[in-house]
Amino acid sequence: MTTLTKLRDILASFIGHSLFRWAVLSLAVVAVIATAAYNYRDIDGDLTAVALSRREAVAQLMAVTLTEKFGRVTDVAISLSARVKFRDLVAQGKWGEAIEIMRSVPQDFPHIERLFLTDAKGTLKADMPALPSARGLNFSSHDWFRGVSRDWQPYVSSVYRRVVVPQFNVVAVAVPVKSMTGQVAGILVLHIRIEKLLEWVAGIDMGKDAFVYIVDSKGQMALDSRHQSREKIIDLSATAVVQKLRRGEQGVEIGFDAMGQEESIIAYAVVPGYGWGVVVQQPTRTSMALTARDEQLRRLLVGYGLILLLGAMTAFLTLRIVSARQRAEGDVRFITIVNTATDAIISVDQDQRIVLFNYGAEVIFGYNAAEIIGQPLNRLLPTRFGEIHRHHMQNFAAAPKTSRFMEERREILGRRKDGTEFPAEASISKLTEQGRIFFTAILRDVTERKRIEEEIRSLNANLERKVIERTAELASANKELEAFSYSVSHDLRAPLRAIDGFSQALLEDYSAKLDDQARDYLGRVRAASQHMAELIDDMLNLARVTRATMQPAPVDLSALAASIAGELRQTQPERAVEFVIQPGLSAEGDAKLMHILLTNLLSNAWKFTGKQEHARIEFGAQRDNEVPAYFVRDNGAGFDMKYADKLFSVFQRLHAINEFPGTGVGLATVQRIVHRHGGRAWAEGAVGLGATFYFTVSPEPAQATA
Amino acid sequence: MLRKSILLVEDNPDDEALTLRALKQNNIVNEVIVARDGVEALDYLFRRGAHADRDISQQPAVILLDIKLPKIDGLEVLRLLRADEHLRLLPVVLLTSSKEEQDLINGYRLGANSYIRKPVDFTKFVEAVRQLGVYWLVLNEPPPANAAHKK
Numbered sequence: 001m002t003t004l005t006k007l008r009d010i011l012a013s014f015i016g017h018s019l020f021r022w023a024v025l026s027l028a029v030v031a032v033i034a035t036a037a038y039n040y041r042d043i044d045g046d047l048t049a050v051a052l053s054r055r056e057a058v059a060q061l062m063a064v065t066l067t068e069k070f071g072r073v074t075d076v077a078i079s080l081s082a083r084v085k086f087r088d089l090v091a092q093g094k095w096g097e098a099i100e101i102m103r104s105v106p107q108d109f110p111h112i113e114r115l116f117l118t119d120a121k122g123t124l125k126a127d128m129p130a131l132p133s134a135r136g137l138n139f140s141s142h143d144w145f146r147g148v149s150r151d152w153q154p155y156v157s158s159v160y161r162r163v164v165v166p167q168f169n170v171v172a173v174a175v176p177v178k179s180m181t182g183q184v185a186g187i188l189v190l191h192i193r194i195e196k197l198l199e200w201v202a203g204i205d206m207g208k209d210a211f212v213y214i215v216d217s218k219g220q221m222a223l224d225s226r227h228q229s230r231e232k233i234i235d236l237s238a239t240a241v242v243q244k245l246r247r248g249e250q251g252v253e254i255g256f257d258a259m260g261q262e263e264s265i266i267a268y269a270v271v272p273g274y275g276w277g278v279v280v281q282q283p284t285r286t287s288m289a290l291t292a293r294d295e296q297l298r299r300l301l302v303g304y305g306l307i308l309l310l311g312a313m314t315a316f317l318t319l320r321i322v323s324a325r326q327r328a329e330g331d332v333r334f335i336t337i338v339n340t341a342t343d344a345i346i347s348v349d350q351d352q353r354i355v356l357f358n359y360g361a362e363v364i365f366g367y368n369a370a371e372i373i374g375q376p377l378n379r380l381l382p383t384r385f386g387e388i389h390r391h392h393m394q395n396f397a398a399a400p401k402t403s404r405f406m407e408e409r410r411e412i413l414g415r416r417k418d419g420t421e422f423p424a425e426a427s428i429s430k431l432t433e434q435g436r437i438f439f440t441a442i443l444r445d446v447t448e449r450k451r452i453e454e455e456i457r458s459l460n461a462n463l464e465r466k467v468i469e470r471t472a473e474l475a476s477a478n479k480e481l482e483a484f485s486y487s488v489s490h491d492l493r494a495p496l497r498a499i500d501g502f503s504q505a506l507l508e509d510y511s512a513k514l515d516d517q518a519r520d521y522l523g524r525v526r527a528a529s530q531h532m533a534e535l536i537d538d539m540l541n542l543a544r545v546t547r548a549t550m551q552p553a554p555v556d557l558s559a560l561a562a563s564i565a566g567e568l569r570q571t572q573p574e575r576a577v578e579f580v581i582q583p584g585l586s587a588e589g590d591a592k593l594m595h596i597l598l599t600n601l602l603s604n605a606w607k608f609t610g611k612q613e614h615a616r617i618e619f620g621a622q623r624d625n626e627v628p629a630y631f632v633r634d635n636g637a638g639f640d641m642k643y644a645d646k647l648f649s650v651f652q653r654l655h656a657i658n659e660f661p662g663t664g665v666g667l668a669t670v671q672r673i674v675h676r677h678g679g680r681a682w683a684e685g686a687v688g689l690g691a692t693f694y695f696t697v698s699p700e701p702a703q704a705t706a
Numbered sequence: 707m708l709r710k711s712i713l714l715v716e717d718n719p720d721d722e723a724l725t726l727r728a729l730k731q732n733n734i735v736n737e738v739i740v741a742r743d744g745v746e747a748l749d750y751l752f753r754r755g756a757h758a759d760r761d762i763s764q765q766p767a768v769i770l771l772d773i774k775l776p777k778i779d780g781l782e783v784l785r786l787l788r789a790d791e792h793l794r795l796l797p798v799v800l801l802t803s804s805k806e807e808q809d810l811i812n813g814y815r816l817g818a819n820s821y822i823r824k825p826v827d828f829t830k831f832v833e834a835v836r837q838l839g840v841y842w843l844v845l846n847e848p849p850p851a852n853a854a855h856k857k
Contacts, residue, residue, distance in 0.1 A: 485806070486804065486806055486808075489803065489804040489805070489806050490773070490774045490802070490803045490804045490806075491774070491803070493803040493804075493824070493826055494718050494720065494721060494803055495720075496826045497720070497721065497724065497803070497824060497825075497826050497828070497831065498718075498720035498721070498724065500826050500827055500828045501720070501724040501727075501828035501831065502720070502724075503828075504828040504829065505724075505727060505828075526827070526828075529826060530826055530827050532826075533826035533827075544807075
């Protein structure tokens with residue numbers, strides 16, 4: 001049953017791989033991919049936004065922290081400068097005593113590097129810790145002085161390098177010191193080392209590889225988290241981000257910073273109230289959020305990939321189930337077809353081994369499937385054809401495969417289990433599956449058909465022979481009839497002549513010795529022999545009419561009738577008979593037979609009007625139907641219609657022979673002639689009122705169909 | 707002048723008797739030679755057998771030839787007669803029972819001079835023979851004896 005399975009698989013896969021299914025599958029795949037793409041974009045956007053907003057939040061948090069720190073330092077400075085004793089000492093110019101009050105401040109506030117006092121003009125009067133080189137320096141040109149002296153409000157300066165050694169970058173917080181009367185007596189300045197700012201924001205996680213730089217109110221880089229020891233103060237006021245900051249804008253963007261070499265997320269925030277800014281920068285590559293985004297997107301893709309895979313598997317399994325079902329149905333159908341087929345269905349593999357042998361094959365070949373499967377195919381072929389068949393099959397196998405079902409029909413001979421051979425008609429298909437070739441032959445035992453064909457052929461031959469035989473028989477019968485007629489014509493008359501002749505001789509030579517009765521008897525002998533001669537002649541005529549070969553041609557019946565009428569007049573010139581002949585009547589028929597026909601009818605009329613003083617004989621035609629009916633009418637003795645059907649029978653006479661002589665053959669001859677022309681004859685009449693004889697010489701429609 | 711003879715070829719003795727009677731009744735007294743079959747007729751005409759030493763100058767004035775004859779039939783006799791250069795001009799009257807079309811056609815085709823059907827009615831037969839005698843023995847001039855040789 002291997003081939004059966006193969007066939008079934010091919011059948012099922014053919015159904016399974018239908019175009020429709022492929023279309024559905026493709027649509028599903030496209031839908032999933034489209035959804036994935038949409039989601040990817042969506043999630044990409046979301047996650048990017050999240051990543052960016054986080055950077056922005058970091059920047060803002062740092063900015064707020066700085067504000068707060070600046071505010072606290074300012075608050076410290078204000079509270080220090082607001083001490084009454086301190087104010088008094090400053091107002092009194094007791095700079096040394098005043099600064100002593102601040103002695104503990106650097107310890108209390110570690111972010112305050114140092115503090116000093118100037119007078120209202122900006123000249124340093126005292127400092128803590130004390131640096132003798134600084135005393136007496138005027139700082140009126142410094143940013144912090146200009147800032148605080150503008151309206152005598154606390155001021156946080158831009159970053160600058162400290163004047164006295166050791167020099168380092170600081171931010172100054174300057175607050176006015178006012179006397180109790182409200183006069184500005186001096187200025188308290190606190191120095192904060194710029195590195196402190198970084199410490200303030202160090203607790204804020206910026207993310208991997210991120211860095212921050214702080215820009216002061218002049219647009220200078222105050223601090224760069226990557227280069228804490230940088231000494232040179234870099235002016236960044238020309239950069240795009242700093243310009244945005246100085247315009248009071250804040251936000252986040254992805255781009256290339258002036259300093260950066262790679263694409264980065266740049267978040268920038270304004271430090272409120274101080275004109276400073278914070279810029280947090282992180283390479284896109286290492287942005288945790290973007291990495292997370294990418295990770296998430298990767299997961300998304302993997303997810304969709306899984307969905308596709310699952311879908312494909314589902315589709316595959318569904319198809320398998322459907323195909324399996326169809327295969328099962330197909331199997332049932334296929335097996336039913338194979339098994340109920342009366343044709344033999346036999347499959348062989350490449351090695352000509354039988355792999356399928358259905359019930360039909362069992363019946364035809366007489367083998368059980370069980371005993372023949374696995375056997376070579378030539379077990380089923382006449383031995384003398386085995387080799388030829390093998391060649392043929394090889395050629396067929398090697399033939400270029402244009403289609404899966406290469407078919408041919410031809411007649412072969414099969415061999416049954418019992419060795420008998422039978423003619424079969426076979427169609428052979430080739431299947432190639434997984435590189436293996438299978439042949440399936442559907443084969444029909446045509447013994448019966450051959451037998452019937454032979455029978456028909458023989459019947460036809462027989463029939464033909466019989467026709468020839470019959471024709472020969474008929475010809476021979478005709479010949480015999482002819483010979484018979486010939487013989488009758490010659491031999492039957494001779495004795496009659498003798499009878500008549502010697503009767504006459506008696507009458508002549510022995511009249512003296514004969515009495516009247518003897519002479520009467522001899523007269524009767526002569527009359528009888530002469531009547532018999534007439535009968536013989538009429539019979540011969542009838543036979544002649546029957547066997548004569550017809551040569552149909554147009555016959556002028558009117559002329560013929562006139563001619564016969566003339567002859568009749570000659571036989572009895574003394575009789576006055578009126579002939580009325582309709583002119584121009586003609587018919588298609590045999591001239592000789594037409595002559596005999598009209599002669600018979602007109603003679604009849606002539607004879608039966610013999611006792612009529614005014615005899616009238618009419619010849620004409622009636623055209624009631626398609627086929628004209630010719631007639632011969634007389635005003636003679638007529639006949640009784642009840643004998644009308646007997647009129648045309650041979651030897652039938654309606655009149656006594658001594659009344660009207662005749663043989664009773666004439667009308668039979670008439671009827672035979674019209675029949676030979678396909679027509680018919682009939683008569684109408686009444687005793688003493690004459691008779692009319694009708695005839696047609698071609699088939700009438702009604703008769704033609706009958 | 708010797709009366710011309712008549713060759714009657716007739717196998718039926720009744721017909722022979724009646725024919726002779728009819729001739730006699732019509733006062734036809736010419737010599738009647740009777741041959742009873744085709745062979746006898748040919749022997750006479752070709753001077754063979756019993757007639758081997760017959761006088762060649764004495765040819766019959768007319769041959770009354772029946773068609774249906776034993777051995778060789780009348781039409782064959784006629785054919786041989788017409789095929790012979792000496793005898794081809796002899797008048798031959800087919801006198802027979804039949805008026806079968808084929809006999810008529812064959813008779814005339816083979817060169818019969820006349821075809822007469824013997825009537826059953828003896829009275830009519832006598833009349834027919836009378837007319838025959840008058841025509842062939844009196845009215846008709848036979849061909850000259852040596853005419854057959856001339857072209």
